[in-house]
Amino acid sequence: MHKLKTMTKAINRNFSLILASAVLLAGLSMVVASPERANAACAAPSAPYGTVTAPTITLNADQAGTYRVTARIMAPDTISNSFTLDIGDNNCGIKVGDSATIAPNTWTWVDYKNGATNTNTKIDVVLAAGTHTVKMYGTEPGVKVDRVLLMKTSAICSPRGTGDNCTEITPPVVTLNAPAPNAIVNGATVRVSAIATDNFGISRVDFFRGADLIGTDITPATTPDVANTYSVLWDTLSVTNPVPNGRYSLTAKAYDQHGNEKISLPVEVTVANSDTTKPTQPTNLRVVMASGTVTPQANLTWTASTDSGGVTGYDIYRGGTFLKTVTGTPVPTSTTDAPLVVGQTYSYYVIAKDGAGNASDPSAPPVSITVPDTTVPTVSVDSPADGETVSGTVTVTATADDDIGVTRVQFFVDGVLRHEDTTEPYTFSWNTNTVNTPNGTHTIAAESFDAANNPSLRDTNTVTVQNGETTPPTVPENFRTTATAYNRVDLSWDASTDASGIKNYLLVRNGVSLPFLGPDAISFSDTGTIEVPILPSTTYSYQLYAIDNANNYSLTPATLAATTPAAPTAPFAPTSLTAGATSANQIDLRWDASSGNPSAYDIYRGTTTDTSTYTKIISVTGSTTSFGNTGLNSATTYYYYVKATNSIGSSPPSNTANATTQTPPSTTGTVTGIVTSSKSNAPLGMVYVSVYYNGSRHSVRTGGNGQYTLTGIPVGTYSIKYRRRGHNTLYSDATITADSTLTKNINLIAN
Numbered sequence: 200m201h202k203l204k205t206m207t208k209a210i211n212r213n214f215s216l217i218l219a220s221a222v223l224l225a226g227l228s229m230v231v232a233s234p235e236r237a238n239a240a241c242a243a244p245s246a247p248y249g250t251v252t253a254p255t256i257t258l259n260a261d262q263a264g265t266y267r268v269t270a271r272i273m274a275p276d277t278i279s280n281s282f283t284l285d286i287g288d289n290n291c292g293i294k295v296g297d298s299a300t301i302a303p304n305t306w307t308w309v310d311y312k313n314g315a316t317n318t319n320t321k322i323d324v325v326l327a328a329g330t331h332t333v334k335m336y337g338t339e340p341g342v343k344v345d346r347v348l349l350m351k352t353s354a355i356c357s358p359r360g361t362g363d364n365c366t367e368i369t370p371p372v373v374t375l376n377a378p379a380p381n382a383i384v385n386g387a388t389v390r391v392s393a394i395a396t397d398n399f400g401i402s403r404v405d406f407f408r409g410a411d412l413i414g415t416d417i418t419p420a421t422t423p424d425v426a427n428t429y430s431v432l433w434d435t436l437s438v439t440n441p442v443p444n445g446r447y448s449l450t451a452k453a454y455d456q457h458g459n460e461k462i463s464l465p466v467e468v469t470v471a472n473s474d475t476t477k478p479t480q481p482t483n484l485r486v487v488m489a490s491g492t493v494t495p496q497a498n499l500t501w502t503a504s505t506d507s508g509g510v511t512g513y514d515i516y517r518g519g520t521f522l523k524t525v526t527g528t529p530v531p532t533s534t535t536d537a538p539l540v541v542g543q544t545y546s547y548y549v550i551a552k553d554g555a556g557n558a559s560d561p562s563a564p565p566v567s568i569t570v571p572d573t574t575v576p577t578v579s580v581d582s583p584a585d586g587e588t589v590s591g592t593v594t595v596t597a598t599a600d601d602d603i604g605v606t607r608v609q610f611f612v613d614g615v616l617r618h619e620d621t622t623e624p625y626t627f628s629w630n631t632n633t634v635n636t637p638n639g640t641h642t643i644a645a646e647s648f649d650a651a652n653n654p655s656l657r658d659t660n661t662v663t664v665q666n667g668e669t670t671p672p673t674v675p676e677n678f679r680t681t682a683t684a685y686n687r688v689d690l691s692w693d694a695s696t697d698a699s700g701i702k703n704y705l706l707v708r709n710g711v712s713l714p715f716l717g718p719d720a721i722s723f724s725d726t727g728t729i730e731v732p733i734l735p736s737t738t739y740s741y742q743l744y745a746i747d748n749a750n751n752y753s754l755t756p757a758t759l760a761a762t763t764p765a766a767p768t769a770p771f772a773p774t775s776l777t778a779g780a781t782s783a784n785q786i787d788l789r790w791d792a793s794s795g796n797p798s799a800y801d802i803y804r805g806t807t808t809d810t811s812t813y814t815k816i817i818s819v820t821g822s823t824t825s826f827g828n829t830g831l832n833s834a835t836t837y838y839y840y841v842k843a844t845n846s847i848g849s850s851p852p853s854n855t856a857n858a859t860t861q862t863p864p865s866t867t868g869t870v871t872g873i874v875t876s877s878k879s880n881a882p883l884g885m886v887y888v889s890v891y892y893n894g895s896r897h898s899v900r901t902g903g904n905g906q907y908t909l910t911g912i913p914v915g916t917y918s919i920k921y922r923r924r925g926h927n928t929l930y931s932d933a934t935i936t937a938d939s940t941l942t943k944n945i946n947l948i949a950n
Contacts, residue, residue: 207928241291241334246338253347256331268293268322268357269310273302274710275341275687281314283338284347287331290324295340307343308358313336323352323661333434354458370461371397372452373404377430378468385435385472386556392430393451393463395419404429405452408442414451426921429497435470436557444470456778474555475492478506481513481532481549481562488571489535495570496537497545503532504551504559514550516561524552541603542650545568571843572651576601578608578658580645585660595627601645611644612636631664632750633935672697672745674753675704680761682725685735688761695745695753702750705744715746735766769848770795773824773841778858783833786858789825793843793850797821801842801849804828821845834862868935871908872943874921875902882906883947890933921945 272279281297286782297314301307311320346362348497356365373395378384396400406413414431423833435442475683504510512526525534544568551559578599583589598607610618610627618627644659673693681688690692704716727733741762747751776790798821805813836859840852876883889898892913901907912935921929933941
């Protein structure tokens with residue numbers, strides 16, 4: 200690190216150039232070639248307003264690199280706002296500033312040149328190791344400069360005020376404290392640590408074996424090491440970066456927040472790995488919660504690892520982070536972890552270590568446990584008070600508490616659950632004018648639950664119900680229930696009577712009251728609600744109460760039950776599908792009926808065994824189990840399957856069946872023969888032989904051997920014509936039969 204001495208030099212009465220605290224901030228950087236007059240000594244420009252030469256800058260090899268130049272200038276106006284800068288022999292004629300955005304008569308930090316403020320015109324200069332001279336030239340009147348900063352581009356600082364916030368040059372203090380000097384180390388987990396401090400804070404610490412980087416730490420440890428300790432684990436058994444046995448020099452290099460750096464004194468150690476075989480993997484890791492402990496505690500046990508040199512300890516990891524090391528004689532295969540937090544989930548694995556520092560593979564898979572909540576909540580019935588007399592509608596209140604939180608409070612009357620409240624204040628509106636609460640003594644109880652569903656002890660108060668006129672109406676007679684559908688129960692009854700008149704009827708299904716019915720109701724169809732529908736194949740119990748105008752309920756009637764039938768389902772697949780061809784263009788299908796009340800059968804057909812290509816050709820009624828598929832091509836194989844359908848859906852496909860349509864019988868015949876000439880009785884070529892059928896004439900010509908053949912002639916009797924120049928034309932009858940050949944040899948008379 201270097202700091203240029205403060206110096207002041209008056210150029211003339213119109214311009215003074217003051218250089219104070221030009222600072223080089225060190226740090227790693229990318230080297231960017233300077234765009235100024237590189238590779239040549241700088242020639243002094245015209246400087247009518249003075250020149251200042253700062254003390255020389257000397258850089259070590261590790262300080263060489265690219266630097267950002269920032270100057271604090273004061274412009275007298277928006278016209279004169281620049282000066283010229285040379286740094287060394289290769290960065291010449293840099294015009295600093297030159298922008299109208301520089302406020303007049305105000306100290307302003309400028310890091311750009313030629314008036315352009317974007318990143319492409321920042322003043323970045325390349326400085327090699329060695330000595331460099333900084334020169335500044337006054338090229339415009341009234342411009343003042345009091346500070347110039349040179350900062351590594353890898354550690355740029357934004358100066359404020361006089362820039363003192365960027366001029367910190369004190370390097371960190373770093374001392375390598377482990378391993379000890381001349382220590383013998385081995386294994387995969389050699390801890391290398393250093394204590395590093397800095398007045399502005401440490402940004403990172405690099406650890407080296409000679410020139411080779413072992414690792415980097417950016418966060419200081421607090422426990423179990425002392426404060427400001429940075430460390431890495433050195434794997435001397437690494438397969439990818441092996442460390443042969445021998446003597447090595449270890450160092451730590453600390454960096455502060457401003458890019459200043461410091462290398463510790465080296466510590467010599469000897470690597471001596473004799474045992475490179477890691478222990479076997481720990482197995483059968485079990486994690487259970489301890490009982491009877493004041494705070495939640497996890498108990499860990501595992502099956503011991505083995506090692507040729509003996510296992511010396513186990514590292515315990517929780518949530519992927521090192522927790523502790525278990526050692527002893529003999530080495531334990533169990534440990535505990537406490538205190539834990541109720542409701543939290545913890546994951547553990549174990550790694551065995553031997554005397555050579557070799558570490559096993561982690562036990563697998565990691566074992567997780569969630570700390571249960573075992574503390575029961577509390578509850579208290581606040582009103583009505585124990586022994587109180589009540590009537591009409593009463594508000595029952597309770598308070599509840601739990602170490603984690605109460606999720607709900609249930610209220611009971613005479614042991615029957617009547618209400619549940621999930622939010623404070625916990626209350627229940629109790630109508631004492633019901634069939635279940637005749638005048639007399641009754642118990643009110645509350646029970647609370649926490650998120651773990653732990654129940655509290657019930658708190659109970661005893662009260663006396665005393666209401667007015669108490670004569671109940673008559674019990675509804677002839678109460679009937681019928682499950683008329685899988686999702687409906689029909690109920691009916693005879694009307695009740697009462698001196699004060701019937702006010703309502705109340706149906707109770709499975710202990711839960713349904714909405715009140717009017718005084719004239721004598722039937723009800725129960726289809727449930729969206730939230731609580733009537734379900735198929737379910738038994739429901741019902742009670743019916745009449746309520747008079749004094750809110751007296753009829754006596755408890757007998758309970759009637761009704762069981763809904765099963766819900767309809769899609770039919771099952773048809774079975775035993777067969778296919779048989781009955782002609783050249785028809786295939787008949789038959790199958791066994793599907794169970795499940797099908798309303799129709801869909802028939803699918805294809806021409807390959809790939810059922811995904813089949814298409815539906817027809818639907819037939821559910822009472823039909825056969826079908827004749829007509830209009831087919833002859834001598835063609837067709838494949839089929841059948842699905843049963845109803846209003847619920849379709850069945851799976853039946854088995855696949857196939858058949859091949861028949862080949863139609865032949866309906867044509869052939870006539871053939873040899874034509875000879877009467878002159879020599881030799882075969883006669885070029886004879887035109889023709890027959891007329893199906894509205895057109897069909898003919899052939901004999902070859903040199905006199906042979907002819909007419910094929911595809913429909914069954915019947917025809918006159919065949921034989922014609923040849925130089926011979927008389929001859930007509931000869933021929934009777935054609937199906938699938939047969941008629942031979943007719945003809946002798947034409949020469950003329």
